[in-house]
Amino acid sequence: MTNTIRPLIAGNWKMNGLTSSMAEFEAMLAGAGSVAKADLLVCPPATLVGSFAAKARGSKVAVGAQDCHPKASGAHTGDLSAEMFKDLGAVAIIVGHSERRADHGETDALIRQKAEAAWRAGLTAIVCIGETREQRDAGKTLDLCGTQLKGSLPDGSTSANLVVAYEPVWAIGTGLTPTAKDVEEVHAFIRGVLTDRFKGEGEKVRILYGGSVKPSNAAELMAVANVNGALVGGASLNASDFLAIAAGC
Structure with missing residues (x-):
């Protein structure tokens, strides 16, 4: 089952992109027809979700968001709910990205609530986990990932509602990547945790690798057991790079 799961290549644009970025997104849409072996998802900043989703309607590219508030509505100035993103045409929401954990002090409990909020709105939750360089050097990678999985994943997770x-935090935007052996070890551990907790559904949940994924290393990473796609940062801002990564599946 490990690599028989259809891959997902998800682009996280982070805090990048203006209305002029539509041209790059249109290039992705134009080239998506050549990608046969993977699903494609682009998560632009909130300001672009609506326009991107409208442009992508009927195409092979889905659109998602990068974060949401746990509540559906209310007195939460500046926040956006999962229902709002659903209304704009999003199909998924990234929650628990390491930059949210670090910059905003997000806890596993809060991330779990956000994942549940995504489900409430009928969206897929893409839950992020990963260790810092210090934690890896201290041999705490698997313990840390296990703790984050236990605290961040809601009960009732399935292959339809969870990715x-x-x-690894130290690989994001640095150009550094773990070895294929390191990635295989962590992904096998994640698969075991998912299977132990969610049984058959845990065997089918897509596990993405993220952290300096680029066209030059995508094929090697995607060939690793239990790697079912990629969460791509900087390279997803460029249509040709993003599509080349998808072609590596």
Whole structure:
């Protein structure tokens, strides 16, 4: 089952992109027809979700969001709910990205609530986990990932409502990547945790690798057991790079 799961290549644009970025997104849409072996998802900043989703309607590219508030509505100035993104045409929401954990002090409990909010709105939750360089050097990678999985994943997770993204924090935007052996070890551990907790559904949940994924290393990473796609950062801002990564599946 490990690599028989249809891959997902998800682009996380982070805090990048203006209305002029539509041209790059249109290039992705134009080239998506050549990608036969993977599903494609682009998660732009909130300001672009609506326009991107409208442009992508009927195409092979889905659109998602990068975060949401746990509540559906209310007095939460500046926040956006999962229902709002659903209304714009999003199909998924990234929650628990390491940059949210670090910059905003998000806890596993809060991330779990956000994943549940995504489900409430009928969206897929892409839950991110991963260790820092210090934690890896201290031999705590698997313990840390296990703790994050236990605290961040809601009960009732299935292959239809959950994607897990493993992103070693030290590899994000640095150009550094773990070895294929390191990635295989962590993804096998994640698969075991998912299977132990969610049984048959845990065997089918897509586990993405993220952290300096680019066209030059995508094929090697995608060939690793239990790697069912990628969460792509900087390279997803460029249509040709993003499509080349998808072609590596």
